Amino acid sequence: MKRFNPFYIQEGSLLFPIFQRFPIIFYLIKWVILSLIIGVLAGFASAIFLWSLHWASDTRAAHLWLVLLLPIGGLGVGLLYNYFGKEVEGGNNLIIDQIHKPSKIIRFRMAPMVLFGTVVTHLFGGSAGREGTAIQMGASIADQFTRLFKLTAQDRKMILIAGMAAGFGSVFGTPLAGAIFGLEVFLLGRISHEAILPAFLAAAIADFFCRLISHEYLYIHHSVYHVAGDPDHVIPVMHIVYASLAGICFGLAGRLFAKTTHLWGDFLKRKISYAPFRPLVGGAIVMILFGVLYFGVGPDVGTRYMGLGVPTIKAAFSQHLAPYDWAGKLLFTALTLGAAYKGGEVTPLFFIGAALGNSLSGIIPLPFDLLAGMGFVAVFAGAANTPIACAVMGLELFGINYGVYIAIACVVSYLFSGHAGIYNSQIVGTSKH
Amino acid sequence: MKRFNPFYIQEGSLLFPIFQRFPIIFYLIKWVILSLIIGVLAGFASAIFLWSLHWASDTRAAHLWLVLLLPIGGLGVGLLYNYFGKEVEGGNNLIIDQIHKPSKIIRFRMAPMVLFGTVVTHLFGGSAGREGTAIQMGASIADQFTRLFKLTAQDRKMILIAGMAAGFGSVFGTPLAGAIFGLEVFLLGRISHEAILPAFLAAAIADFFCRLISHEYLYIHHSVYHVAGDPDHVIPVMHIVYASLAGICFGLAGRLFAKTTHLWGDFLKRKISYAPFRPLVGGAIVMILFGVLYFGVGPDVGTRYMGLGVPTIKAAFSQHLAPYDWAGKLLFTALTLGAAYKGGEVTPLFFIGAALGNSLSGIIPLPFDLLAGMGFVAVFAGAANTPIACAVMGLELFGINYGVYIAIACVVSYLFSGHAGIYNSQIVGTSKH
Known part of the structure; x- marks a missing residue:
């Protein structure tokens, strides 16, 4: 049975002459409908995800002994992916691969599995983020419509970009950065406007729905950061030089993060052939390191590098942080993500950047909250190679x-x-x- | 005699081992220096230009009979370009050509000639803008350093983009939009990050210097537009649909503008073989049309479509305009620019967009100042094919x-x-x- 397809007008149909004369109108209608569907679903998924993260973070804070279960949690998620998730394990890279070389529709299970896996990471105190999860949920939900609407390879590429943009834009509450991120991330050094309409529409709609559901029904809000700064602190043209110097540090930190995570991941892969044991070992190391800091240095230092780290990111805009905080977060996150725990890189990169910027105020004569804001987006810009999306996020x-x-x-x-x-x-x- | 060149480190020199190990440091130093030079000079040129425009607009407003000289002014500038400016007549297109296929360094005379030509257009009441002038000044100044520093073709491409970004960013006081405009304008549908560093640095520095000189010494400021809007006017998700509908109108207006200008230009070229006579004829038509409106409809309508039109652009954000204002400006500008008067397209496009958006508030249920703001950047986005630069400008x-x-x-x-x-x-x- 041939399904009805509103998106391809057949020759001979009543609408065909209009379609031939003004294809752009059908293009617009098609992508408004698809972006609306993707935006609503991805926004809804992001809201559920943000709520789950809240729950996991609060629960862990209230029951710190949960950290003892981190290795077991990692093993559990590892086993789950090993037996049911081999096809979706690639995560963000799988989506980028499919944008470059469309081959096989991403299975829907990517969405619930990465959501569950990320909540486990955060519940048991792994150091990770959320953009990977949001992107994977957005793109895998979006890709289900490839089959339903029998989309071409070109359309599928666009729908995947829209899904990424919708997930990213809604989870951080930054729809414009989300849209540009979707367009900028798959090719280093280039933005292609092919998918510009679905990316902007889906990100805007997802952000709207995520806010609506989060605020009205789940009573949670996106974190707000405030750069007060002081415009008269130094003459502005020197700001440009200082911003460049700070940018060098942020870029090197982004590089160090990417390198450390990859090296640790490769090392575990070489040494441990059975995949589910990798998070078991990695989680045990994170747990031990946590114990050493918690009992050796102090409870507040021990808990500082777990989970998303939003309280410390906020603190970076209002008080001076310890100069080693950025390195601590970098280490904990590389150990967690390199061991294949689920979650994103971006919130830890916000932490690393904000903390590093905050500390740089000792050397670079700019207000520490401005440096924290620069680092927040700039380390991410370097690590993800998405400078324009990050500038707009700023x-x-x-x-x-x-x-x-x-x-x-x-x-x-x-x-x-x-x-x-x-x-x-x-x-x-x-x-x- | 071989000039000293600080930008290329020779094998065997003291710095060569460092250069080999960390080429990026030399890259950074080179482009900071070049961007600083370009930014300072382009910013200075933009300040002078903004001041000249102020003078020309005020003088014309005080002595309206100057409009009678528009054809003669056009003939004069036409003669000037015919005998001394054949090589630089291409203007913006020449610069874009040189970015794609670097062949010959743009002559410095492009800068003073386009400055003079644009001031003539505005003094005698032609309808034109300023971005073309700012871009041509920025790029032709920048290109002089190609010879001085013996830059490669690749570096030259980057320096031209930086010059465009610096001119655009400083003349409108929007450095980020200027930088992205420089990266986005030469290839439709794509942003390439090759020149990302010089584009952002030169635009930021040019904007800083232009503001410094304009505010401190010339006592002029960039126009400020205010969208108050009303966030609760309609539910936000419908805003997205309304914005799309408005976007269609803005895109069609941009297309109409480009088409009309090209058609009129081609018509004049076919009918009048001696180039300097084209602005003579075109200017006479603009002058007659002005007279008809001034004496037939009213003095305020007659003067409304001359020059930059900043007062009407501002009014679009605070009061309802006549529904034909956008079309009037479109016609006057197409007649002026198609007849080879110097100046840019962008400020008239701001006018057309803001006035059209203002009028659309009768059909699209959004606040008229928000629609004016949308149109301001969106008609330009369509006509110049630079959607991301225009979104950032917004x-x-x-x-x-x-x-x-x-x-x-x-x-x-x-x-x-x-x-x-x-x-x-x-x-x-x-x-x-």
Whole structure:
């Protein structure tokens, strides 16, 4: 039985002459409908995800003994992926691969599995983020419509980008950055406008629905960060030089993060052939390290590098942090994610950047909250190779006043982070220098 | 005699081992220096230009009889270009051509000639803008350093993009949009990050210097537009649909503008073989049309479509305009620019968009100032095929509150404006749909 397909007008049909004369109208209708569906579903998924993260973080904070179960939790998720998730294990890289070389529709199970796996990571105190999860949920949900609407390979590429944009834009509450991220991430050094309409529409709609559900029904809100700064602190043209210097540090930190995570992951892969044992071992090391810090240095230092780390990210904008905080988070996150725990890289990168920026205020004569804001987006810009998306995210999160300095930090960080970022499947479109 | 060149480290020199190990450091130093030079000079040129425009607009407003001299002024500038400016007549298209196929360094005279020509256009009441002038000044100044520093073809491409970004960013006071415009304009449907560092640095520095000189010494400021809007006017998700509908209108207006200007220009070229006579004829028609409106309809309508039109653009954000204002400006500008008067397209496109958006508030249930803000950047996004630069310009000019709706209007406008924009030399990198 041939399904009815509203998206391809057959020759001879009543609408065909209009379609032939004004194909753009059908293009618009098609992508508004698809973006609406993807946006609503991805926004809904992000809201559920944000709520689950809240629950997991609060529960762990209340019952710190849960950290003892981190290795077991990791083993459980490892076993789950080993027996039911081999096809979706690739995560973000699988999606990027499918954008470059469309071959097989991503299975829907990617969404619930990565959601469950990420909640486990956070419940038991692994150090991870959320953008990977949101992107995987968005893209795998979106890809189900490939079959339903019998989309072409080109359309499928666009729907995957829209799904990524919707997931990213809604989980961070930054729809414009989400849209540009979707367009910028798969090819290093290039933005292609092919999927520009679905990316912007799906991100905007997902952000709207995620906010609606989060605020009205789940009573949770996106974190708000505030850069007060002081425009008269130094003359602005020197800001540009300082922003460049800070950008070098942020780029090198992004590079160090990507390298450490990859090296640790490769090491575990070489040494442990049975995949589910890798998170068991990695989780045990994170747990022991946590114990050493908790009992050796102090409870607050021990808990600081677990989970998302939002309280410390917020603190980076209002008080001076310890100069080793960025390195601590980098280590904990690399150990967690390298051992194949589920979750994203981006919130830890926000932490690493904000903490590093905060500490740089001892050397670079800029207000520490401005440096924290620069680092927040710039380390991510370097590690993910998405400078324009991150510059726009800076505008969305910190306002326009410091937009130029934050953008320059992102651009310089991007140049100094090398060509191998956190996403292995990213293809070099335009070399950096 | 071989000049000293600080930008290329010779084998055997003291710095060579460091250069070999860390080429990125030299890359950074080189482009910081070049961007600083370009930024300072382009910013200075933009300040002088803004001041000259102020003078020309005020003088014309005080002595309206100057409009009678428009054809003669056009003839004068036409003669000047015919005998001394054949090589630089290409303007923006020449620069884009040189980015694609570097062949011959752009002569410095492009800068003073286009400055003079544009001031003549505005002094005598032609309808034109300023981005073309700023871009041509920025790029031709920048290109002089190609010879001085013996830059490679690749470096020259980057320096031209930096010059465009610096000119654009400083003349409108929107450095981030300027930087992205420079990266986005030469290839339709694509942003390449090759020149990302010089584009952002030069635009930021040029904007800083232009503001410094304009505010401190010339006592002029960039125009400020305010979108108050009303976030509770309609439910936000419908905003997205309304923004898309408005975007269609803006895209079609952008297309109409580009088409009309090209058709009129081609018609004059076919009918009048001696180039300097074209502005003579075109100017006479503009002058007569002005007279008809001034004496037939009313003095305020007559003067409304001359020059930059900033007062009407501002009014579009605070009061309802006549529904034909956008078309009037479109006609006057197409007649002026098609007849080879110097100046840019962008400020008239701001006018056309803001006035059209303002009028659309009768049909589309959004606040008229929000629609004016959308149109302001979205008609330009469609006509120049630079949707991401225009979305960022929306953030820089109107703040973050309505950023998503403005961005969607820009994206839809871009899709509906066709593949032939205002810049003939733009090459299609990625087809729109």
